[in-house]
Amino acid sequence: MATLVVAEHDNAALRPVTLNVVAAAQAIGGEFDILVAGSGCAPVADEAAVIDGVGKVLLADAPAYEHALAENVGALVAGLADGYDHVLAAHTTTGKNFLPRTAALLDSQMVSDIIGVESPDTFLRPIYAGIAIATVKTSDAKKVVSVRGTGFDAAPADGGSGTVHAVDARHDAGLSEFVGEEIAKSERPELTSASIVISGGRGMQSGDNFSLLEGIADKLGAAIGASRAAVDAGFVPNDMQVGQTGKIVAPELYIAVGISGAIQHLAGMKDSKVIVAINKDEDAPIFQIADYGLVADLFEALPELESALD
Amino acid sequence: MKVLVPVKRVVDANVKVRVKPDGTGIDLANVKMAVNPFCEIAIEEAVRLREAEVASEVVAVAVGESNCQEQLRTCLALGADRAILVETAPDLEPLAIAKLLKAIYDQEQPGIVILGKQSIDGDNSQTGPMFAALAGLPQGTFASNLAVDGDTAEVVREVDGGLQTVSLKMPIVVTTDLRLNEPRYASLPNIMKAKRKPLDVTTPEALGVDVGRRTEVVDVAPPPERQAGIKVENVDQLVDKLTNEAKVIGQA
Ligand SMILES: Cc1cc2nc3c(=O)[nH]c(=O)nc-3n(C[C@H](O)[C@H](O)[C@H](O)COP(=O)(O)OP(=O)(O)OC[C@H]3O[C@@H](n4cnc5c(N)ncnc54)[C@H](O)[C@@H]3O)c2cc1C
Numbered sequence: 001m002a003t004l005v006v007a008e009h010d011n012a013a014l015r016p017v018t019l020n021v022v023a024a025a026q027a028i029g030g031e032f033d034i035l036v037a038g039s040g041c042a043p044v045a046d047e048a049a050v051i052d053g054v055g056k057v058l059l060a061d062a063p064a065y066e067h068a069l070a071e072n073v074g075a076l077v078a079g080l081a082d083g084y085d086h087v088l089a090a091h092t093t094t095g096k097n098f099l100p101r102t103a104a105l106l107d108s109q110m111v112s113d114i115i116g117v118e119s120p121d122t123f124l125r126p127i128y129a130g131i132a133i134a135t136v137k138t139s140d141a142k143k144v145v146s147v148r149g150t151g152f153d154a155a156p157a158d159g160g161s162g163t164v165h166a167v168d169a170r171h172d173a174g175l176s177e178f179v180g181e182e183i184a185k186s187e188r189p190e191l192t193s194a195s196i197v198i199s200g201g202r203g204m205q206s207g208d209n210f211s212l213l214e215g216i217a218d219k220l221g222a223a224i225g226a227s228r229a230a231v232d233a234g235f236v237p238n239d240m241q242v243g244q245t246g247k248i249v250a251p252e253l254y255i256a257v258g259i260s261g262a263i264q265h266l267a268g269m270k271d272s273k274v275i276v277a278i279n280k281d282e283d284a285p286i287f288q289i290a291d292y293g294l295v296a297d298l299f300e301a302l303p304e305l306e307s308a309l310d
Numbered sequence: 311m312k313v314l315v316p317v318k319r320v321v322d323a324n325v326k327v328r329v330k331p332d333g334t335g336i337d338l339a340n341v342k343m344a345v346n347p348f349c350e351i352a353i354e355e356a357v358r359l360r361e362a363e364v365a366s367e368v369v370a371v372a373v374g375e376s377n378c379q380e381q382l383r384t385c386l387a388l389g390a391d392r393a394i395l396v397e398t399a400p401d402l403e404p405l406a407i408a409k410l411l412k413a414i415y416d417q418e419q420p421g422i423v424i425l426g427k428q429s430i431d432g433d434n435s436q437t438g439p440m441f442a443a444l445a446g447l448p449q450g451t452f453a454s455n456l457a458v459d460g461d462t463a464e465v466v467r468e469v470d471g472g473l474q475t476v477s478l479k480m481p482i483v484v485t486t487d488l489r490l491n492e493p494r495y496a497s498l499p500n501i502m503k504a505k506r507k508p509l510d511v512t513t514p515e516a517l518g519v520d521v522g523r524r525t526e527v528v529d530v531a532p533p534p535e536r537q538a539g540i541k542v543e544n545v546d547q548l549v550d551k552l553t554n555e556a557k558v559i560g561q562a
């Protein structure tokens with residue numbers, strides 16, 4: 001049995017979620033290889049080659065793969081799937097973009113967003129915004145699976161001795177082109193891999209008021225997230241949204257500030273180890289899942305919290 | 311140019327559903343059903359394209375049981391011109407749905423197909439890209455802006471790191487994110503008018519598509535419950551608990 005793991009990276013370094021996907025491959029069992037598709041991404045392949053237990057690292061280095069355009073990468077991965085029983089990628093906006101294309105080209109019914117492996121053909125996945133966990137068994141010979149990063153503890157990043165093999169296949173569908181991107185730059189840890197996350201909701205009232213969270217985030221080394229209401233109101237950009245339709249996080253500590261606790265928000269954070277809620281409404285649903293609830297006006301509590309952390 | 315909008319009937323986003331005690335699924339008896347929120351955004355985008363005279367006709371298509379006609383009527387009330395129901399057993403898999411959509415696509419030859427990025431029941435996030443692959447079309451997924459300009463379209467995509475813009479060769483597939491637009495409400499006159507708009511019914515057999523299942527849902531269970539927590543009196547107590555009881559901060 002062999003698995004192909006499609007690495008997620010920015011052409012310079014692996015994204016941490018790749019190690020969670022590797023962990024899912026290890027839970028499935030058997031050997032696994034890693035595909036690094038990108039442009040000028042040889043350093044990423046070298047990084048992948050030392051991941052514990054890796055067999056081969058396939059390096060597909062071509063301009064057509066630079067921005068992980070789904071039309072090109074989806075076809076590349078389908079073309080490389082021969083000889084593998086499983087094809088795995090992260091359930092991120094990158095994986096969700098190309099992997100269903102790969103599955104369709106392979107005539108396989110993909111299983112998305114798994115949080116557990118019961119056996120090589122049976123997986124656990126949340127449905128209905130996480131109010132239920134479905135156990136899904138697939139009969140497809142080629143199993144195409146996307147993995148929720150927070151569902152699996154990261155595999156060791158070193159200790160392996162894989163060999164890098166260049167892949168010649170050039171899939172340039174000529175259907176799409178990258179035009180540009182606005183990538184948020186931050187000194188803070190990345191939201192989905194941070195060990196502490198502090199999120200603000202509609203209760204924050206404005207984007208400027210997020211500075212109240214920043215002071216605390218700096219002291220805790222935390223990432224900053226938001227509810228959909230805060231993003232929709234234009235307080236903060238979309239990449240900060242936590243929830244069913246945003247990012248899934250599961251840090252050691254999640255602090256929800258001025259967030260009511262709608263099911264769609266809980267879907268993105270309720271697997272956090274410790275949850276704190278600060279809300280002035282003592283009946284806010286967020287308190288039902290919070291380990292520590294503080295009923296308070298956030299405009300008083302946040303400055304106090306910041307100075308208490310000195 | 312036609313715009314084709316696949317829409318899914320799902321449980322209303324405001325309804326709190328429960329797992330059936332026998333582990334076979336979600337209890338949907340007497341629960342309010344609705345158009346999947348992302349599909350509403352897709353309909354709205356298509357109608358705006360027609361209003362801007364970029365598109366000439368908006369066709370809504372649903373795959374499912376005959377009760378999906380309710381959601382198709384809603385789409386007609388929101389401005390779709392015509393609807394198609396592919397009548398099937400409930401809960402087809404995304405790949406089968408994508409194959410049926412490909413058959414409809416071949417018949418209708420739309421210039422743009424707009425789907426939701428995700429259905430809020432199955433949370434699959436598969437159908438759009440699967441359909442695009444089967445039809446050999448480019449895709450702009452998780453779109454927060456769509457601008458059509460002759461033979462190409464520019465799509466702004468909400469990606470994990472921020473925003474990405476791609477240029478796609480028409481015809482195209484788009485999947486909607488929440489901030490693409492804000493759907494309108496259906497007015498009473500439009501709801502009345504919708505009753506007389508055409509709604510055709512077809513079947514997988516008529517379309518020549520095999521919709522056999524590949525996966526089996528063995529069990530559906532509630533997730534592990536969280537222990538109820540406590541309320542703290544003030545910020546100092548909170549910091550103390552986090553430092554000394556939960557041990558998630560401090561000691562640096
Ligand atoms: C299809 C769909 C997908 C969705 N996806 C997501 C998603 O991914 N993520 C997400 O978050 N939501 C999502 N939602 C939206 C979700 O249903 C809620 O509307 C949203 O989470 C509410 O955000 P909020 O808690 O910030 O705002 P509100 O519900 O308005 O809550 C604000 C809270 O702030 C408190 N507050 C106000 N002022 C203060 C103060 N001064 N001090 C302390 N507390 C204060 C209030 O008591 C209240 O509890 C989705 C909805 C749909 C339909």
Ligand SMILES: Nc1ncnc2c1ncn2[C@@H]1O[C@H](COP(=O)(O)O)[C@@H](O)[C@H]1O
Pocket residue numbers: 315316317318319346348349352371372373374404407424425426427428429430432433434435436437438
């Ligand atoms: N049964 C269906 N009928 C029509 N369109 C569907 C159906 N299921 C999914 N779709 C479309 O595919 C999108 C994504 O669904 P999913 O892949 O299930 O997350 C939805 O928002 C719809 O636009």
